[in-house]
Amino acid sequence: MIKKIITIACLIGLSSCYSIKQSATQHHISTEKLTESTKTGKACAYGFVFGPFGDLTIETARKDGKITQINSVENSHSTLLGFYKICTIVVGN
Numbered sequence: 001m002i003k004k005i006i007t008i009a010c011l012i013g014l015s016s017c018y019s020i021k022q023s024a025t026q027h028h029i030s031t032e033k034l035t036e037s038t039k040t041g042k043a044c045a046y047g048f049v050f051g052p053f054g055d056l057t058i059e060t061a062r063k064d065g066k067i068t069q070i071n072s073v074e075n076s077h078s079t080l081l082g083f084y085k086i087c088t089i090v091v092g093n
Contacts (some may be wrong), residue, residue, distance in 0.1 A: 037072070037091045041065020042085040052086055061090040069093045 041064035045054025058073055068091040078085050 010081050029033055039065045039067050039091070041090045044085055046085050047083070049082045052069075052084070053085075056086060056088045058088060058090055061088045062092075065090060065092070067092040086088050 018031070024059035041061040043054075043056050043058075043060035043064060045056050047053060061067075061073075064069060067090055070090055072091045074089045074091070076085075076087045076089060
């Protein structure tokens with residue numbers, strides 16, 4: 001019984017420490033002669049109650065989709081019973 005209490009206390013303590021990396025880089029997106037976007041990249045972070053773990057940078061999403069020219073950047077959020085997912089979605093060519 002004591003092991004269960006210690007385990008739960010450790011999990012709660014560790015879950016309050018979180019790491020999230022968000023992009024502070026500004027990207028210039030030209031609106032002149034935008035072509036149809038053919039590629040999509042996604043960078044996600046996952047969490048439970050206390051904080052997300054992961055890398056949400058535009059650069060990570062760009063690399064995921066092998067994108068050289070960014071046309072748009074979007075964010076998506078979803079939650080279910082305390083579990084959640086946050087994603088940065090990059091669309092381009």
